[in-house]
Amino acid sequence: MSKSARLIEMMLYINERTKFTAKELSNHFQVSYRTILRDLEELSTLGVPFYSEVGHGGGYYRISEKMLPPLFLKEAEAVALYFSFQSLAFFPALPFKAETDFALKKLKQHFSKEAQETIEKMSGRIVFWNPSRPHPTRYLEELLHASTSSTPIQITYQKEDTQMERVIQPIGLYSSYGFWYCPAYCFERNAIRLFRADRILAVKKSEKRPVVLPYRSVSEWLHQLEEECEHPRSFIVELTRTGVRKAQSILDLERFIHVAENGKGRIQAIVPLQEVRxxxxxxxxxxxxATIKEPQEAIDLIQEKLQKLWGNYQ
Structure with missing residues (x-):
């Protein structure tokens, strides 16, 4: 076995164990004890996470973080992967942001000079833009971990001018217009509720027992939300030609627009009462x-907004 192949095999061997000794490695790979020590030193330099302890019962211990073996990519594949990372650059918050930035830096360092020049040229021509939001989103990793482990957590949540304590069991996360949202089972409401992640001010463990949720993913929840509308309201809006063009640029309106031959349009949808606002x-x-025709709740909200706006100019 060549040295490079042995190092890769050793990395995989270490990944599968929490403790090992140089003697075990020597016997397993059929090389001398001194060779194993040199190999371990080289793996340590490459960043494989383990440490040694001396004395009775000593040996090597793997740190919880595992390392992947080398992955060989064509340069075009690596450039594509780089720009996939770049698509996340304009998100105001990300789970594992520090790890993403570090992986991107690692990847770029191994490009050839020509590929780096290509990236520099492309970077100024491609932007995956997301609107910047002023409020920090601090707990994405905690929410994501709670969703994948089906673990209830206690949150402090800011709703308008009120802070409240809730115990929730997250389904997952999704991003829309620069905000992160967390659909979750709320133990107080005994129902699924949607929480905006930047309004979560604190997270801690909860002693509540997990519940079995009917959704295996956020996509499944979103799909069912559209299929099963809670307290449905007919939402009808008349649009001018300009209104059609403007509404077509808004993702959550575009799919409901019906355009007439004269260029004017109409929004016609069934939305849950809680989404009317x-x-x-x-x-x-x-x-x-745009002119709202239905429902009355929406018309009342528009009139309320107009009264407040008018009051600002009295």
Whole structure:
């Protein structure tokens, strides 16, 4: 076995154990004790996570973080992977952001000069933009871990001017318009509720027993949310030609737009009552280019907004 092949095999061997000795490695790979010591020193330099302890019962211990063996990529594949990472650069917050930045730096260091020049040219031509939000999102990793382990957690949540304590069991995370959202089972409401991640001010463990949720993924929850509308409301909006163009640039409105031959349009959708305010806010941004016809709850919200706006100019 060549040295490079042996180092890779040793890395895999170490990954599968929490403790090992140089003698075990020597016997397993059929090389001398001194060779194993040199190999371990080289693996340590490469960043394989282990440490040694001397004395009775000593040996080598693997740190919990595992290392992947070398992955051989064509340069074009590596450049594609680099820009996949870059697509995350404009997110205001990410789970494992530090690890993502470090992996990106590692990847770029191993490119050829020509590939690095290509990346420099492309970097100024491709932007995966997300709107910047002023409020920090601190607990994405904790929410993601709680969702994958089906673990209830206690959160402090900011809702308008009120802080509240809730015990939740997250389903997962999704991002939309620069915000991260966490659908989760709320133990107080005994139902699934949607929490905006940047409004979560603190997270700690909970003693609540986990519940069995009917969703295996966030995508499944989102799909079912569309299929099974809670307290449905008919949402109808008349659009001018300009209103059609503006609404088509808003993801959550675009799919509901019906355009007539004269260029004017109509939004017609069934939305849950709890989402009426959200869709009304989207329509409000279209100004006089949109007129809500239904539901009455949305019309009332528009009138309330107009009264507040008018009061600002009295």
């Amino acid at each position: 959200y869709f009304t806010d989207l329509i409000w941004n279209l100004g006089s280019e």
